[in-house]
Amino acid sequence: MKAEAQALKGHLDVLLLAALEPGPRHGYAVKEALREGSGGRFDLPTGTVYPALHRLEAAGLISGTWSHTDGRRRRTYELTEAGQRKLAGDRVNWHEFAAAVTTLLDRQPWPATG
Template structure:
């Protein structure tokens, strides 16, 4: 079986990565993708075609909110921020991923 690319691993964790990024500070969509790429040392490159529908879904679900603002390049952009519900969801998702990673590690360590 060929190794999975980082983008394949990213598919199931897009919401978690967005929520975590917004927990650091509010930012616009491009800023979210840049921050994730930076924090993952270039391993995760977010597809804009996946990111913006995820942002719309998270906003509809009340986990994030947005307002219009001006970027460093003097352009209008929608800035996203985490809501209280989003903060709670992030905590739950992080714990779920930690359990998943621990279980996967336990299976992988089995000889």
Template structure:
């Protein structure tokens, strides 16, 4: 099952931040990291990726710089210190949320009794 941009609404920012956690990437490489990392489920259009990267840049969570590679201009993005902090916080929140949803779907209480 392939997810669309609407299904990821509310989660796209943290996914983009996570795609940049390993280091700088240009926009298309971010798109490919999401697709490959999700086994093809998050194959989002560039029209979704680039506006979100610009929004994260405006928020100070990522920074971009222009470069020329093989005669073509491209913008490479990297996490700022604020972006790293946000990613760390969002990962923790996501894990708690996912654990609670899994517990409900599995018919168990959360946090699971040990």
């Protein structure tokens, strides 16, 4: 697992929801969307992605359906209405958090403590 995977702790679910926002994808396509969308920085193992997809499905944030393609059985996932709402809220929270961190990191010099 790449070092960036550690940085994803706590953020994987929202990234998976975002990867499904454009429309339904099978599990491997979700994994590839994360890799491609991050310029290769988030190249996660299937052992990380699939359990998270199952967790999101159990929570009602995504739904999955089975299909057969080229003789192979695959599960395709898509956002539910609850998943769309969760993604929208998480996106707002992320932007607020990122803005606060950026403000702190860009502040020069830090105030003196006394």
